Amino acid sequence: MPAGDAFTPDQLYDIERAVRHAETVSGLHFSVYVGGADSETRPFAIELLNELPDPDRSVLVYVDPAGRRLEIVTGPLARRQLSDTAAGLAALGMQTSFATGDLAGGLVTGVQQLGSHARQAPMLHANQPHQQ
Amino acid sequence: MTPLLSGHTLLVFVGIPALVIAVVALLVFASSIASGPRYRPGLSWWAPPVWIGGPEPLKPNPANLPELPAGDNSATASTGVARTTGGASASW
Numbered sequence: 001m002p003a004g005d006a007f008t009p010d011q012l013y014d015i016e017r018a019v020r021h022a023e024t025v026s027g028l029h030f031s032v033y034v035g036g037a038d039s040e041t042r043p044f045a046i047e048l049l050n051e052l053p054d055p056d057r058s059v060l061v062y063v064d065p066a067g068r069r070l071e072i073v074t075g076p077l078a079r080r081q082l083s084d085t086a087a088g089l090a091a092l093g094m095q096t097s098f099a100t101g102d103l104a105g106g107l108v109t110g111v112q113q114l115g116s117h118a119r120q121a122p123m124l125h126a127n128q129p130h131q132q
Numbered sequence: 133m134t135p136l137l138s139g140h141t142l143l144v145f146v147g148i149p150a151l152v153i154a155v156v157a158l159l160v161f162a163s164s165i166a167s168g169p170r171y172r173p174g175l176s177w178w179a180p181p182v183w184i185g186g187p188e189p190l191k192p193n194p195a196n197l198p199e200l201p202a203g204d205n206s207a208t209a210s211t212g213v214a215r216t217t218g219g220a221s222a223s224w
Contacts, residue, residue: 006171006179019185035181046217051187059219066177072219079218087220099224103171 006034006065011104018108022059022115028078029058030115032107036066045071059114061094065103070094072114086117173224 007015019030031052037044045062052058055075059082062071072087090113097106164170171177 006182012182012184015184023185029185031183031185033181033183033186034179035183036177042221048183048186049217053187065171065173065179068173068224070222070224072221074218076216079216082218084218084220087218091220091222095222095224099173101171101173 007104014108015104015111018111018115022111022118025115025120026081026118027057027120028081028118029054030061030111031058032061032063032111034063034065034103034107037062037064037069041067041069041071042073045073049073049075059118061107061111061114063094063098063103063107065098068098070098078118081120082114082118087114090114090117 015032019032022028022030029052031048033045033048041062041064045060048062049055049058049060052060056077058075059078060071060073062073063069064071070091072091074082074084074087090110093113094106094110097103097109
């Protein structure tokens with residue numbers, strides 16, 4: 001891995017794959033930001049969320065490795081699918097991995113968990129109306 | 133009469149053990165050398181920001197982001213939908 005990069009190409013691939021999978025199963029947009037914040041982490045993470053194309057239906061996972069802070073921010077509409085309790089459970093798992101120095105593993109597991117919590121049950125009666 | 137420390141003796145009793153130690157050390161540290169610097173909680177962070185699934189491939193500089201207006205966390209959109217963000221926080 002080139003000096004100074006946070007993740008190896010394999011780790012990046014795994015995180016991106018987890019993000020795509022979470023988006024597929026939930027219909028929400030997922031984004032992961034790893035880096036420092038100049039200000040408080042929560043407002044900074046909200047500002048990052050607002051930078052996304054559709055912030056209302058987006059979930060941002062913000063990790064500050066230097067400050068050892070994790071923020072999961074859900075947009076107003078995404079919050080209906082992904083409750084704060086579910087986000088807290090995913091944050092707990094990520095927190096454990098980060099504490100052991102496993103940033104990539106924690107992100108992959110956490111994003112997968114967020115995606116499965118936000119999974120939408122198929123509305124068969126709406127998609128395939130009963131034929132008389 | 134042979135000298136006490138000949139070249140052959142040095143090779144057998146110093147060179148070969150040193151070579152074995154070097155090989156074992158290389159095997160032990162090979163994976164960490166190949167994977168580069170590892171994140172260690174509590175120590176400084178060296179890498180530039182990474183944004184996966186961000187608005188553009190460019191990695192943003194936190195210094196260039198605009199200031200967050202006060203009360204943005206609970207603002208109300210023009211559509212009437214409460215723009216209250218949710219989520220969770222943690223530290224380690």
